[in-house]
Amino acid sequence: MNHTLHKWVGVALALTLLLAACGGASSTAAPASAAPAVAASSAAQSSESAAARTELIAAIGSEPSAGWDPLTGYAVKFDPQLQSTLTKTDNGKVVNDLATDYEVTDSGRTWTFHIRDDVLFCNGDKLTASDVAFTYNSMKTAGTNLDLSNMIEAVAPDDTTVVFRLVEPDYTFLYGTHKVGIVPEKLYDENYGDHPIGSGPYKLVQWDKGQQAVWEYNELYYGAEPAIKRIVLVFMDEDAAFAAVRKGTVDIAYTNQSLAMQTVDGYRMVNVETIDNFGIIFPCQPDEGKTTEAGKKIGNNVTCDAAIRRAIGVGIDRQKLLKDVFNGYGYPSYSMCDTMPWFNEETALTSENSGVDVACKILEDAGWVDTDGDGIREKDGLKAEFTLNYTATMGNRQSVAMAVAEQAKALGIEIHPNGAANSDIQQVFHCEPYVFGRGDHTPNEFYLMTSSTTPGSGWSNSGYYSNPKVDEYFRLARECENLDDLYRYFKLAQWDGETGASLLGDAPDVWLIRADHCYFVREGLDIGKQQIHPHSAQLSVLANILEWKWN
Amino acid sequence: MSKTAWKGIGANLLKILLLLFAVSLITFILVELSPIDAVSSYIGESDVSDAQRARIAEYWGLNDPPATRYVKWITNILHGDMGTSMIYRQPVIKVIGERFQLSLILMTISWIVSGLFGLLLGVVAAVKQGRPADKVIKVYCLLLESSPAFWIGIVLLLFFAVYLDLLPMGLAAPIGTPLSEATMGQRIYHLILPALALSLTGISKIALQTREKMIQVLESDYALFARTRGERVWTIVRRHGLRNILLPFITLQFGSISELFGGSVLAESVFTYPGLGEATVQSGLKGDIPLFLGIALFSALFVFCGNLIANILYAVVDPRIREGGRIE
Numbered sequence: 001m002n003h004t005l006h007k008w009v010g011v012a013l014a015l016t017l018l019l020a021a022c023g024g025a026s027s028t029a030a031p032a033s034a035a036p037a038v039a040a041s042s043a044a045q046s047s048e049s050a051a052a053r054t055e056l057i058a059a060i061g062s063e064p065s066a067g068w069d070p071l072t073g074y075a076v077k078f079d080p081q082l083q084s085t086l087t088k089t090d091n092g093k094v095v096n097d098l099a100t101d102y103e104v105t106d107s108g109r110t111w112t113f114h115i116r117d118d119v120l121f122c123n124g125d126k127l128t129a130s131d132v133a134f135t136y137n138s139m140k141t142a143g144t145n146l147d148l149s150n151m152i153e154a155v156a157p158d159d160t161t162v163v164f165r166l167v168e169p170d171y172t173f174l175y176g177t178h179k180v181g182i183v184p185e186k187l188y189d190e191n192y193g194d195h196p197i198g199s200g201p202y203k204l205v206q207w208d209k210g211q212q213a214v215w216e217y218n219e220l221y222y223g224a225e226p227a228i229k230r231i232v233l234v235f236m237d238e239d240a241a242f243a244a245v246r247k248g249t250v251d252i253a254y255t256n257q258s259l260a261m262q263t264v265d266g267y268r269m270v271n272v273e274t275i276d277n278f279g280i281i282f283p284c285q286p287d288e289g290k291t292t293e294a295g296k297k298i299g300n301n302v303t304c305d306a307a308i309r310r311a312i313g314v315g316i317d318r319q320k321l322l323k324d325v326f327n328g329y330g331y332p333s334y335s336m337c338d339t340m341p342w343f344n345e346e347t348a349l350t351s352e353n354s355g356v357d358v359a360c361k362i363l364e365d366a367g368w369v370d371t372d373g374d375g376i377r378e379k380d381g382l383k384a385e386f387t388l389n390y391t392a393t394m395g396n397r398q399s400v401a402m403a404v405a406e407q408a409k410a411l412g413i414e415i416h417p418n419g420a421a422n423s424d425i426q427q428v429f430h431c432e433p434y435v436f437g438r439g440d441h442t443p444n445e446f447y448l449m450t451s452s453t454t455p456g457s458g459w460s461n462s463g464y465y466s467n468p469k470v471d472e473y474f475r476l477a478r479e480c481e482n483l484d485d486l487y488r489y490f491k492l493a494q495w496d497g498e499t500g501a502s503l504l505g506d507a508p509d510v511w512l513i514r515a516d517h518c519y520f521v522r523e524g525l526d527i528g529k530q531q532i533h534p535h536s537a538q539l540s541v542l543a544n545i546l547e548w549k550w551n
Numbered sequence: 552m553s554k555t556a557w558k559g560i561g562a563n564l565l566k567i568l569l570l571l572f573a574v575s576l577i578t579f580i581l582v583e584l585s586p587i588d589a590v591s592s593y594i595g596e597s598d599v600s601d602a603q604r605a606r607i608a609e610y611w612g613l614n615d616p617p618a619t620r621y622v623k624w625i626t627n628i629l630h631g632d633m634g635t636s637m638i639y640r641q642p643v644i645k646v647i648g649e650r651f652q653l654s655l656i657l658m659t660i661s662w663i664v665s666g667l668f669g670l671l672l673g674v675v676a677a678v679k680q681g682r683p684a685d686k687v688i689k690v691y692c693l694l695l696e697s698s699p700a701f702w703i704g705i706v707l708l709l710f711f712a713v714y715l716d717l718l719p720m721g722l723a724a725p726i727g728t729p730l731s732e733a734t735m736g737q738r739i740y741h742l743i744l745p746a747l748a749l750s751l752t753g754i755s756k757i758a759l760q761t762r763e764k765m766i767q768v769l770e771s772d773y774a775l776f777a778r779t780r781g782e783r784v785w786t787i788v789r790r791h792g793l794r795n796i797l798l799p800f801i802t803l804q805f806g807s808i809s810e811l812f813g814g815s816v817l818a819e820s821v822f823t824y825p826g827l828g829e830a831t832v833q834s835g836l837k838g839d840i841p842l843f844l845g846i847a848l849f850s851a852l853f854v855f856c857g858n859l860i861a862n863i864l865y866a867v868v869d870p871r872i873r874e875g876g877r878i879e
Binding site: 057065066067069072076141142143145147190193206208209210211212232234235236237239240243244246247249421422424426436438456457458459 | 586603
């Protein structure tokens, strides 16, 4: 008897809960304010004068799970916006932000930066050089992706001067300074990531983990005042973001190249040029049975021949690749530094030195001939075939691998695409080529990928490429004392007339295309002139947030 | 309380401890054996020098041999310190606590709804066995059972949130409103779709099992006897059926708690609902060992408690068990 009673009580409770849910959905009070809340507020805003619209809802990146703390890895690849950096990048050129000037002394081992003296954190505290020194010194031991092992220490002799001492001279250190957001020395603790105090144009006012974060304009910011005073960052994956665009609940959303083909009322598609390069990294050493300390095999007898690499480099039709894989959203790329100030434009292919015929000639001249009529070239009994790995979870890389394999048939090269997890690719990347993505506003990337000193450090120069001339140029570049020389040496490392690490020379990496980053942007939102985005999109689109406005 | 009661509690405590110890050991071994290298996952595809890599490993205490790390970790847990999550850089207890609150609401609602509707559909199908209603329910349940939870979630999302524009498409609160300021109504409004998605997958199993058991009851001798006395089918169901399927139902219902955890992972991904499931996926994929192990232990404890409650309920519900016997 009691059991039945208990059961009915339970049922009644459950029903009440359900009714509350349904009732909640239809009642006018709460949920009417929920989803329509955003629409209502934006409708209200659009009915007001254009100048009054100052809010923005953006689904453009993923959440910094470890918090908004540069020392736990926030914003290594893009402008933090919540904090300031010593310098910023403008399409690869260096622009002062906190810094007013800098000088390099002691044969490139000492860098002295002077900083502005009118900078305040968003809580009113003054930002001094000791905050900068603190941030850099802490970053050195912080265990993030930013490598400051070449820095001995940073000191602040006075409130507006910071001195960095380096182990080895390295002019590319300058580029590192636009990656470090400055945190306040006095207030920094392990909870900084939840409540970051910074001197950037925006401050974090609210963060619902896993869902959204709200930024508001920092009135104490020393730079120009933005038109957008409040930004709600929503963390959704691309499909959910697209659904939000269809519903009209976000103003800007990052999307992929397939969804970008769709049209949505009230939105336009903005595709931003990037150096988000897709390319193939080749093993450059012959297989002599050597392995690394960890037992990984080194060398590939087919790809160690520069003719094979160059043939693929000049023989692949990049426009076709762009159309097939990225629906045309992108540009061909010939290096990992196209459009950057250190790019050697001579190495960009023209119609004379590229194409299937040119590639076939390169192969024939090097001795790769199809002797048995099976469509695959041989040389000294070795067939021109190899496995091409790609990160299985990345659809774009898979498509690139397959498209390249298809096109390589016309060159007489047999490629076997193989999807695998990154950790598996890393086990064989010294002996098997793989599709990769790379590209940033710093020359350091090119150095890491082609210097003979870097193999063994993660993904850097996994092919064990080694060219003494290239190394010599890198050495000169690191020891030089101004940007023009730096660019000049880097260009020489790509091609100096006889040799180099580019398509005209050894082609250790063959870069194929730069994929655009695509965004759905609501009509009326002006996102200014976008810089060329680096490899990972994240919040890069906000780099020029100070120029954004509603029309 | 009686001595047997104390013995019962003692036995259960021992069971929990043994279970948690076994789970911790096995999970730790599995994580060690997995090819996911925590440092590599963290670094991703950035260029990081070997020295920096070593520094990162050192920072997270990953340089010690596995046995040492396990012992360290276990001793810390016994002191109440579950370690710090690598991804979120916060104490594991804090991460689990924050996220579990949201998951708990979702799971509870789905659990109740799937139990209720499963029971209802199962009973109706059994009573109307062979007739159209039964066929419809069977097909419906089999369809649901064969569909992956995330697919159901995406279909619901597309249908209700995009085409019909009736419900929100994700998150736990409206965009721009902090979770703490969201009203109860708003929170429930955002819960409807994920709860629906999660419930739908649980309904079918319970419905089909309930149907089987109820059919058995309706074909039993006492049901036949009741019918010869002139009782109508629904009275038989109410008086005899429900209480006789109660035991299997409780077993199923509380057993489904473990599935809720798994299902919530999918529901939370589709609807961007920041619960524990989402954290589990992230910690697994990125090799965040402290968090992953913490969640494993926590969910083991949770499921154990669920089954324990089921055991207690058997005694409450069935006098035969209460009297110390077993079901014949």
